[in-house]
Amino acid sequence: MSMRTLLLVGSRLVQVVPVLVLATLAIFGLLQLVPGDPAAVIAGETATAERIAQIRQMLGLDLPVWQQYLHWLSGAVRGDLSTSLITGVPVLEEVLRRLPNTLLIVFMALALSVAIGVPLGILAATNVDGRIDRLVTSTASLGVAVPNFWMGMILVGFFALGLGWFPTTGAASLTQEPLRALHHATLPACALALSGIAEITRQLRSALIDVLSSQYVRTLHAKGLPQSKILWRHGLKNVSLTLLTVVGLVFNRTLGATVAIEAVFAIPGTGSLVVASATNKDFPVVQGVVFVLVLIVIACNLLIDLLYAALDPRMSRR
Amino acid sequence: MLTRRQALAGLGGAAIVGFSRLPMAGEALAQAPAKGGVLRVAAPFNPSTLDPITGGLGSDHMLLYPLFDTLVDFEPQTLAPKPGLATSWDFPDPKTLTFTLREGVRFHDGEPMDAQAVKAHIDRARTDPRSAVRGELQSIEAVEVLAPNKVALKLSRPDTALPLIMADRAGMITSPKAVAERGRQFDRESVGTGPFKLERWNDNDTVVMVRNPDYWNKGLPHLDGLTFRIITDVNTALRSVIAGENHFVFRLNPQQKLVADRMAGKVVVSSTPTIADYHLLFNYKRTPLNDVRVRQAVNWALDRDGFNRAALMGLGVPAQTMLPPGYWAHDPSVDGFYKHDPDKARALLKEAGFANGVDLRFYGYSDQASQQRHEIIIEQLRQSGIRCAMTVGSSADMYQRFTVQGEGDMLLALWSGRPDPSQPFALVYGENGFNNVGKVPPPPEMAQAQIDSQSAVDAETRKKAFAKLERLSLEHALSGELAFVPGIEAYSPNVVGYVPNLLGKPKLNTLSLKA
Numbered sequence: 001m002s003m004r005t006l007l008l009v010g011s012r013l014v015q016v017v018p019v020l021v022l023a024t025l026a027i028f029g030l031l032q033l034v035p036g037d038p039a040a041v042i043a044g045e046t047a048t049a050e051r052i053a054q055i056r057q058m059l060g061l062d063l064p065v066w067q068q069y070l071h072w073l074s075g076a077v078r079g080d081l082s083t084s085l086i087t088g089v090p091v092l093e094e095v096l097r098r099l100p101n102t103l104l105i106v107f108m109a110l111a112l113s114v115a116i117g118v119p120l121g122i123l124a125a126t127n128v129d130g131r132i133d134r135l136v137t138s139t140a141s142l143g144v145a146v147p148n149f150w151m152g153m154i155l156v157g158f159f160a161l162g163l164g165w166f167p168t169t170g171a172a173s174l175t176q177e178p179l180r181a182l183h184h185a186t187l188p189a190c191a192l193a194l195s196g197i198a199e200i201t202r203q204l205r206s207a208l209i210d211v212l213s214s215q216y217v218r219t220l221h222a223k224g225l226p227q228s229k230i231l232w233r234h235g236l237k238n239v240s241l242t243l244l245t246v247v248g249l250v251f252n253r254t255l256g257a258t259v260a261i262e263a264v265f266a267i268p269g270t271g272s273l274v275v276a277s278a279t280n281k282d283f284p285v286v287q288g289v290v291f292v293l294v295l296i297v298i299a300c301n302l303l304i305d306l307l308y309a310a311l312d313p314r315m316s317r318r
Numbered sequence: 319m320l321t322r323r324q325a326l327a328g329l330g331g332a333a334i335v336g337f338s339r340l341p342m343a344g345e346a347l348a349q350a351p352a353k354g355g356v357l358r359v360a361a362p363f364n365p366s367t368l369d370p371i372t373g374g375l376g377s378d379h380m381l382l383y384p385l386f387d388t389l390v391d392f393e394p395q396t397l398a399p400k401p402g403l404a405t406s407w408d409f410p411d412p413k414t415l416t417f418t419l420r421e422g423v424r425f426h427d428g429e430p431m432d433a434q435a436v437k438a439h440i441d442r443a444r445t446d447p448r449s450a451v452r453g454e455l456q457s458i459e460a461v462e463v464l465a466p467n468k469v470a471l472k473l474s475r476p477d478t479a480l481p482l483i484m485a486d487r488a489g490m491i492t493s494p495k496a497v498a499e500r501g502r503q504f505d506r507e508s509v510g511t512g513p514f515k516l517e518r519w520n521d522n523d524t525v526v527m528v529r530n531p532d533y534w535n536k537g538l539p540h541l542d543g544l545t546f547r548i549i550t551d552v553n554t555a556l557r558s559v560i561a562g563e564n565h566f567v568f569r570l571n572p573q574q575k576l577v578a579d580r581m582a583g584k585v586v587v588s589s590t591p592t593i594a595d596y597h598l599l600f601n602y603k604r605t606p607l608n609d610v611r612v613r614q615a616v617n618w619a620l621d622r623d624g625f626n627r628a629a630l631m632g633l634g635v636p637a638q639t640m641l642p643p644g645y646w647a648h649d650p651s652v653d654g655f656y657k658h659d660p661d662k663a664r665a666l667l668k669e670a671g672f673a674n675g676v677d678l679r680f681y682g683y684s685d686q687a688s689q690q691r692h693e694i695i696i697e698q699l700r701q702s703g704i705r706c707a708m709t710v711g712s713s714a715d716m717y718q719r720f721t722v723q724g725e726g727d728m729l730l731a732l733w734s735g736r737p738d739p740s741q742p743f744a745l746v747y748g749e750n751g752f753n754n755v756g757k758v759p760p761p762p763e764m765a766q767a768q769i770d771s772q773s774a775v776d777a778e779t780r781k782k783a784f785a786k787l788e789r790l791s792l793e794h795a796l797s798g799e800l801a802f803v804p805g806i807e808a809y810s811p812n813v814v815g816y817v818p819n820l821l822g823k824p825k826l827n828t829l830s831l832k833a
């Protein structure tokens with residue numbers, strides 16, 4: 001690993017701190033704007049004002065908002081993500097228990113997006129304005145437009161309820177029952193992959209068209225290189241950076257999209273956790289999920305940057 | 319499928335309970351229920367706690383019933399009391415209630431369920447600052463152990479509502495030893511005497527219960543276990559049952575019944591009336607609802623049939639009071655007390671000095687189904703010159719803002735029903751009633767009828783008191799009752815022995831699975 005790579009990693013790690021603080025601060029602020037009181041949720045249907053006040057005090061909700069945030073932050077810095085206001089369960093434990101379910105569908109969706117999006121993009125780019133190209137681009141537009149949760153319901157209706165090929169809900173542990181886990185993850189991953197496939201197809205198509213119509217490709221043609229060699233050797237190599245960028249974006253977006261998909265498929269992941277906690281204004285849990293997801297996104301971006309450097313020597317020479 | 323009419327017929331009296339479910343009963347008689355299997359249930363909410371005393375959600379009951387037996391049980395379709403952990407009870411004098419306990423019953427931790435345990439439990443329920451049922455047990459002054467199987471409740475005033483209160487949360491007897499040992503953790507690791515033991519609870523995910531092999535009622539449970547999967551989206555929950563992944567789903571909404579009905583063969587749908595109803599709670603401490611004529615105008619302006627058709631697909635039952643038609647304590651002569659009459663509503667408003675109509679601050683919940691209900695009500699009231707300014711938020715928050723902080727004039731809420739009919743009147747209209755937001759004392763004759771309803775032991779005298787309470791609450795228009803909601807459940811065809819109850823909170827203790 002070169003000095004430059006080390007510097008890149010180092011600067012990224014330094015960036016993590018302000019990003020985390022800003023992200024959690026923003027979420028904390030938004031939660032304050034939402035009406036609702038976790039103390040009222042805990043106190044139940046027939047609570048008195050005294051009882052609610054007592055719970056607020058117990059949970060520290062009577063402190064000024066900035067103190068609540070600082071209190072949470074000082075814990076988080078030391079690796080203590082606090083406990084849920086509603087259930088009292090340690091947040092980190094809860095997030096880590098659920099994270100594998102979410103990551104499984106995200107990575108599966110990402111794999112599907114690449115496996116389907118890349119060939120489609122190449123197909124479209126090598127048949128510009130042909131019938132195949134028009135079919136692929138219009139389908140891709142549709143893929144961007146269709147909401148993934150709706151697609152999820154359609155998939156369930158057809159493949160789970162109709163044909164009975166896949167389960168409609170739930171998740172299994174990848175380490176304990178790998179086959180069952182993949183079986184459960186297939187439909188949600190397909191629903192999630194839809195926009196990813198479309199995005200990759202469109203971006204790859206336009207990038208590849210750019211490259212294939214550039215002057216050096218014309219030279220290659222003139223040199224007498226066969227079309228396939230031009231495409232595989234020169235074309236794809238040059239769009240790999242675009243592809244990498246898009247994949248990174250798709251990953252981050254897919255991670256966010258799990259919120260709706262996990263509700264449709266009743267997957268006990270971080271998306272459904274954040275929804276349940278936000279409704280109860282259980283801010284330590286929401287903060288905890290955001291904290292962990294931000295870390296994952298930053299790690300993903302860092303990985304992409306490192307791959308950039310590996311793929312494009314200019315990056316590390318700069 | 320059990321129809322509304324069949325179930326209503328069953329409400330007439332304990333004597334004919336079961337006839338409406340004759341096919342199923344016959345089936346059960348023909349062959350003994352199969353043993354074994356784990357019933358998977360889609361539950362719409364994560365429980366608030368699994369300690370019956372500290373929890374506060376109406377949807378917790380479905381998870382509490384398998385873990386805890388109640389001191390007093392109830393007939394599913396009439397809510398008439400019947401023996402539970404207490405084999406009998408008695409009022410030797412109006413201010414003493416004694417329970418004779420079933421012998422040989424043990425908690426899941428092996429401790430005996432005896433008079434000492436019951437005393438410890440009731441004392442915790444009525445004094446613990448975290449107790450959610452303290453309000454229902456205010457009449458108890460002391461609990462005395464008379465014998466190992468006999469306890470006496472010493473009361474500060476006559477309270478015949480107590481036996482059925484003991485059929486609810488307060489009567490779900492918890493192990494005093496486990497309570498002492500586990501402290502707050504008892505919320506999540508509770509110990510009762512029920513047919514199932516708690517194995518584990520993963521928040522917003524699963525609650526796993528296993529068979530209690532030492533259950534006192536020999537032959538029960540039929541199942542090896544119960545697994546509740548928390549699925550907050552009801553459509554997803556229904557799909558999971560249609561696909562055969564779960565066996566049972568409850569609290570479906572009327573729109574989903576249509577979906578489930580189309581899946582005949584894959585699911586069995588049960589829709590029965592319950593004592594839960596949608597009502598408009600009023601804050602009548604201040605203007606404009608402090609004027610009885612304005613409250614009456616709201617009641618005349620409501621089209622209850624229209625509400626039932628539009629919001630509940632006609633599966634509910636229009637309501638006048640909090641007691642449903644056909645229920646033992648309900649007086650049929652109040653049926654049709656308020657009919658839809660916008661002219662009468664306008665005339666009353668004019669009389670009250672609101673010739674140009676009146677403005678109300680209407681509070682409600684933000685979920686989609688609630689918003690639909692609000693729109694129906696706003697439009698109905700608008701036609702009589704009652705204009706609503708709507709504020710919505712999460713249910714816990716809005717309920718608290720309306721009842722505790724006294725915001726808003728009117729709240730649309732679901733009254734989830736109580737086993738004893740004196741409870742709704744005390745909790746909603748009583749001077750210290752939780753839903754009497756302004757804490758305005760009820761009219762004196764109503765307060766008297768409330769006392770009568772709780773001091774008489776015989777059903778006839780109690781019925782007279784309830785008739786009076788119903789009529790007075792209507793005359794004074796203390797709330798706007800809209801419609802009783804149907805309890806809609808869907809289950810796999812191999813689930814045997816399900817009996818819906820009038821409380822609308824399914825008990826799964828006696829279910830079995832056909833092989």
